[in-house]
Amino acid sequence: MTNQKGRFGIHGGQYIPETLMNAVIELEQAYNYYKEDPSFQQELTELFNEYAGRPSRLYKAEKMTRDLGGAKIYLKREDLNHTGAHKINNVLGQALLAKKMGKTRLIAETGAGQHGVATATAAALLGMECVVFMGEEDTRRQALNVYRMKLLGSEVIPVRTGTATLKDAVSEAMREWTSRISDTHYCLGSVMGPHPFPTIVRDFQAVISREIRSQILEKEGRLPDAVIACVGGGSNAIGSFYHFIDDPQVQLIGCEAAGRGIDSFETAATINTGRVGIFHGMKSYFCQDAYGQIAPVYSISAGLDYPGIGPEHAWLHDIGRAVYVGITDEEAVQAFEYLARTEGIIPAIESAHAVAYARKLAPTMDKDQLIVITISGRGDKDCAAIARYRGEDISE
Amino acid sequence: MRTIAYAFRNGKAFIPFITCGDPDLSVTAQLIQTMADNGADLIELGIPFSDPTAEGPVIQAANLRALTAGTTTDKIFEMVRKVRRRVLVPLVFMTYANVVFSYGAERFLSTSKEIGMDGLILPDLPYEEKEEFLPLCRKYGISLISLIAPTSENRIAMIAREAEGFLYLVSSLGVTGTRSEITTDLPSIVRVVREHTDLPCAVGFGISTPEQAVAMAQVSDGAIVGSAIVKLIAKYGKDSIAPVGAFVRAMKDAVKSGVSSGNPSAGPYNTL
Numbered sequence: 001m002t003n004q005k006g007r008f009g010i011h012g013g014q015y016i017p018e019t020l021m022n023a024v025i026e027l028e029q030a031y032n033y034y035k036e037d038p039s040f041q042q043e044l045t046e047l048f049n050e051y052a053g054r055p056s057r058l059y060k061a062e063k064m065t066r067d068l069g070g071a072k073i074y075l076k077r078e079d080l081n082h083t084g085a086h087k088i089n090n091v092l093g094q095a096l097l098a099k100k101m102g103k104t105r106l107i108a109e110t111g112a113g114q115h116g117v118a119t120a121t122a123a124a125l126l127g128m129e130c131v132v133f134m135g136e137e138d139t140r141r142q143a144l145n146v147y148r149m150k151l152l153g154s155e156v157i158p159v160r161t162g163t164a165t166l167k168d169a170v171s172e173a174m175r176e177w178t179s180r181i182s183d184t185h186y187c188l189g190s191v192m193g194p195h196p197f198p199t200i201v202r203d204f205q206a207v208i209s210r211e212i213r214s215q216i217l218e219k220e221g222r223l224p225d226a227v228i229a230c231v232g233g234g235s236n237a238i239g240s241f242y243h244f245i246d247d248p249q250v251q252l253i254g255c256e257a258a259g260r261g262i263d264s265f266e267t268a269a270t271i272n273t274g275r276v277g278i279f280h281g282m283k284s285y286f287c288q289d290a291y292g293q294i295a296p297v298y299s300i301s302a303g304l305d306y307p308g309i310g311p312e313h314a315w316l317h318d319i320g321r322a323v324y325v326g327i328t329d330e331e332a333v334q335a336f337e338y339l340a341r342t343e344g345i346i347p348a349i350e351s352a353h354a355v356a357y358a359r360k361l362a363p364t365m366d367k368d369q370l371i372v373i374t375i376s377g378r379g380d381k382d383c384a385a386i387a388r389y390r391g392e393d394i395s396e
Numbered sequence: 397m398r399t400i401a402y403a404f405r406n407g408k409a410f411i412p413f414i415t416c417g418d419p420d421l422s423v424t425a426q427l428i429q430t431m432a433d434n435g436a437d438l439i440e441l442g443i444p445f446s447d448p449t450a451e452g453p454v455i456q457a458a459n460l461r462a463l464t465a466g467t468t469t470d471k472i473f474e475m476v477r478k479v480r481r482r483v484l485v486p487l488v489f490m491t492y493a494n495v496v497f498s499y500g501a502e503r504f505l506s507t508s509k510e511i512g513m514d515g516l517i518l519p520d521l522p523y524e525e526k527e528e529f530l531p532l533c534r535k536y537g538i539s540l541i542s543l544i545a546p547t548s549e550n551r552i553a554m555i556a557r558e559a560e561g562f563l564y565l566v567s568s569l570g571v572t573g574t575r576s577e578i579t580t581d582l583p584s585i586v587r588v589v590r591e592h593t594d595l596p597c598a599v600g601f602g603i604s605t606p607e608q609a610v611a612m613a614q615v616s617d618g619a620i621v622g623s624a625i626v627k628l629i630a631k632y633g634k635d636s637i638a639p640v641g642a643f644v645r646a647m648k649d650a651v652k653s654g655v656s657s658g659n660p661s662a663g664p665y666n667t668l
Contacts (some may be wrong), residue, residue, distance in 0.1 A: 005524065015493050015520045017450050017567060018555075019545035053403040138650075161445060161456060171449045178450070179570030181547060278493040278520070279447065291469050292498025 006195020009318050014194040019178045027185075030101045031256045035203065040100065047092045048207065051125065052082045054089075056208075058372070064342050064362075070133035071225065071365035076374045077214055078236060079347060085377030086236040087118035091187060093204035095122035098185035105129040105184045109173040111138055111166035111232065112303035112350065113145025114377055115189030115286060120154035122187075133172045135165040139303045141305040145381055164231075166306045170280055178190040190233025190312035194281030196281035198310050206237025211373055213243050220370060226251040226361065229374040230353040231324060232268070232304035234313045234377035241322060251323070253361070254313060257299035257307040257355040258326030268297035270309040271324035273315050279307075283312040300329040300389065302382045303377075329357040333356060333389055336379060347376035349386065400514050400539055400561040403438035403486045404596040410648040412625050413440035413490060413597055414640075415458035417467025419633045421475045427629070430641040432483045437646030439483075440517065440620065443472055443491035450492075450519035452573030454623040455624030457630065469499050475508050480512035488515035488541060488561070493528070501529050505536040515539035515561045523555050528529065533560075544589065544597075545569075546580040556592035563589055563597035565616060573623050575602030582615045606650035613651045621647060 006012045014024060034040040041310040050053040057077040065073045078086035095106060106123050108130070109115030123130035132149055136158040139146050148158050162168040170193075177186040191205070209227070216224055219375045227244055229237035231254035244250040256269040267273055267287075274285040279294060287307040288297040299305045309324075316322035326334075332349055335356035340346045347355060351374070358373045365371070379386075387394045403409050403574030412431050416424045424441075431439055444462035448455065476487065489508065496504045496518065508516065516538050525576065526540060533540040544552055546569055556563060565585060567578045582599060589597050599612040600620030609619040628643060629636045 014524050016522060017519050017545070017566075018522050018551075019523050019547050019569060021524070021545075021551065022547050022549060032467045074562060095598065159451075167447065171447050174449050175452075175571050275498070278447070282519070284492070288494070288498060290498075292494040292496075293463065294494070371571050 002237035006199065008312045008315035010276070011282065011284045011314040012106060012195055012198060013283050014281060015278050015283065016194045016365050017178055020181070023177070023181045024194055024196065027100070027144065031097060031196055031200050034100055040096070044093055044096055047096065048089070048273070052088045052092060052261055053080060054207065055211045056080050058212060058219065061217070061343050064339070066261055067342060068359060068362040070362040070367065071164065071369040071371045072367070073362060074216065074224070074370065074372045075238065075345070076208060076372055078208065079214040079345070079351070079375045079378035083114070083118045084220070084380070085114040085118065086205060086239060086350065087115045087189060088121065089207055090189065090201045090204040090235060091115070091118040092123045093344050094185065094187045094200065095119070095126050095128065098187070099126050099128065101185065103183055103185040105131070106186055106187045107131045107133070107173050107176050108187045108189060109133050109166065109169035110303065111305055112190065112348070112381065113142040113149070114303060114348070116156070117145050117148050117152070119187050120149040120152035124152045131176070132156050133159050133169040133176065135159050135163070135169050137164040138166065141385055142381060159180050166302065166326040167294065171364060174280070184327060189240045190235040191307060191312060192233040192280060198282065198312055202238045202242060202312060205235050206242040207235065208374060209241060209243035212240065216370065216372065223247055223250050224370040224372045225249070225365065226253060226356045226371045227374070227389035228253045228255065228358050228361070230255045230304060230350045230376060231309060231313060232257070232306045232350065233308070233346055234310040236374055237311060238312055240374040241316070246322060252316065252321065253357060254322055254324040255327045255357045257301055257304035259300070259330045259354060261328055263327040266298035267326070268299040268305050268307065269326040270307065272326045274307070282311050284311045285309050298387070300332065301349045301353070303348070304353065325355040325357055328357045334384055335359060336386055343376065346383070347375045351376045352379070400438065400486050401541045401596070403560065404617050406652070407617065408613040408651045409437035409596070409598060409619040410435060410644070410651045411438045411440060411618055412436050413442060413620060413622035414625060414629065415442040415444055415455060415462050416472045417444060417462030417465055418458040418626070418629055419461055420465050421467060421471055423634055424634065425475050425479045426637050427640055428479050428483055430637050431644045432485045434641045434645040436485055436644055437618065438486045438488065440488055440490045440622070441476070443469055443489055444496050445492040445495055448492060450571055452571040452623065454626050454630070455572050458626045469495060469504070471481055473511055475563050476513065477511040485516040487512065488517055489513055490517040493518050493520050496529060501532050502564070505532045505538050508538050509536040511657040513538060514542050517564060519543060522556065523551065544585060552585060552588045553592045556589045559593055559595050562595055563593070564620070565602065567599050567601045567612065572601055574604035578602055578608065582612070586616055606647055609647050610650050610654060612658065619651055
């Protein structure tokens with residue numbers, strides 16, 4: 001029997017060096033204590049509402065609904081949060097927890113830079129030191145976010161190992177944590193890594209589906225027929241799904257980055273192309289070769305450019321409760337442009353993957369059916385890269 | 397009699413580590429031979445992994461060189477199978493959980509046994525997850541080596557009681573790599589280990605000089621050296637057989653006599 005702690009079906013677990021074991025055990029104990037502590041929850045709710053701007057809007061996208069001619073479409077506007085993405089939900093929770101644990105320093109990995117910016121923001125707010133690891137390739141793709149992190153008082157360390165993208169940033173943050181534990185909390189940005197991270201991050205992000213549920217009940221008097229979110233590690237998706245998992249009539253759809261296509265070698269669609277493996281502290285699905293070497297993945301989106309997926313998603317896939325579809329770069333870019341033109345909302349290129357699938361799904365559904373798309377972040381950071389993709393060279 | 401215990405028969409073992417396939421597998425085969433000839437008591441063979449999260453820059457680079465050269469688990473098995481005909485010291489694999497899991501744990505472990513391996517070290521498999529592979533390790537007689545870290549504290553007794561082969565004491569926080577100073581209170585850790593097991597314990601991470609090796613072997617049963625050897629291989633490539641042999645000889649002599657008779661890097665291969 002393998003260890004059942006932190007398992008989602010066969011997935012999850014704690015596959016990390018012995019050096020970190022007491023750190024994750026201490027984190028789990030602290031989290032179990034503070035999640036039941038009313039004053040911690042009150043402090044966090046206050047930060048969510050007064051600082052991050054929650055609850056985020058559930059916006060009825062009327063023009064998009066009319067244009068697609070099927071299900072009624074709502075957008076969960078996580079892009080309107082402070083720092084421009086859902087990442088702040090998790091970060092405020094973890095930073096507050098770390099502070100209660102007596103930690104004075106936060107380290108984080110980042111792909112697109114949204115989690116790095118959110119961590120740098122929380123560190124500034126709570127008076128903590130902050131170091132962010134970011135793949136060198138991503139520091140080029142997301143130069144603006146690098147500047148934002150520095151402006152917020154964080155150090156940004158470009159990671160040159162491996163493919164110099166998100167997975168290498170995670171590896172480097174893990175290495176850093178093994179060398180400095182006593183004053184440092186590793187503020188992991190997604191529902192991945194060793195237990196208890198997938199559970200902690202999910203709980204902090206579950207505010208998304210808690211709000212969707214009460215907002216849609218108020219507006220429509222019933223639950224949605226489908227909830228759609230993009231998936232890299234999967235934090236905004238699990239946050240969007242969580243309070244609907246026990247309602248089988250609500251279809252849960254995760255949109256993976258297919259890059260240049262799931263039958264090409266340039267993809268990051270883990271569920272569609274990966275196999276079960278053990279990496280970055282967890283058992284889950286990973287893009288890998290026949291010998292278990294982690295594959296270099298590709299997506300236009302730096303935030304979805306990760307070869308694994310959170311263990312709870314792997315389990316939801318195994319039991320058939322959620323489905324995971326691949327969306328190509330081209331489909332995502334078209335959806336990015338479509339939402340800008342149709343609703344006047346520029347989504348993050350990550351979130352555009354969810355919009356792209358909704359464009360396919362909505363016309364196949366009845367007019368009285370409801371779709372909720374989580375717009376996990378705003379797209380300002382992506383404008384230069386999308387312009388380049390379209391052959392237009394603009395300077396930021 | 398070739399077992400892990402045999403490696404510690406004289407009290408103080410010297411345990412070198414190299415990454416298989418760095419720079420290629422024929423050099424690896426020669427390195428294994430020369431390390432055994434020069435007194436290595438047990439040899440750790442790294443199977444390269446794309447994302448070795450417990451390694452510092454030196455061994456990360458070795459993993460990359462090996463993979464770029466086309467090294468695979470199957471090719472490593474074939475190389476070991478041949479080398480085993482001539483090399484009698486105990487051999488253990490050091491790799492990451494996914495390499496074993498992805499190959500199929502049963503196939504990996506049965507083949508390991510068949511080609512003459514004695515143990516397996518997986519730095520990303522802590523006590524809590526050892527059941528993932530332990531039953532199959534036992535079935536095929538491969539010792540699953542447990543690690544103890546400077547942060548293990550209240551966990552040392554639990555780990556030591558169920559350990560197999562030998563205990564790998566991680567000397568310092570952080571990843572593998574040479575260090576100028578090792579400040580962990582190793583004697584206290586060893587004392588707790590000894591209360592709970594008769595197995596030998598060897599110290600690794602950060603040891604690069606004979607002085608450090610002697611000091612580490614004095615507080616334990618042996619010293620494990622990786623990065624310092626991998627640096628020689630990175631520098632000399634296909635010509636690293638002689639310098640690695642000389643280095644292993646100097647380290648072994650130092651550990652055995654309990655005094656460092658000189659700096660091996662002060663010889664013709666003064667490069668570290």
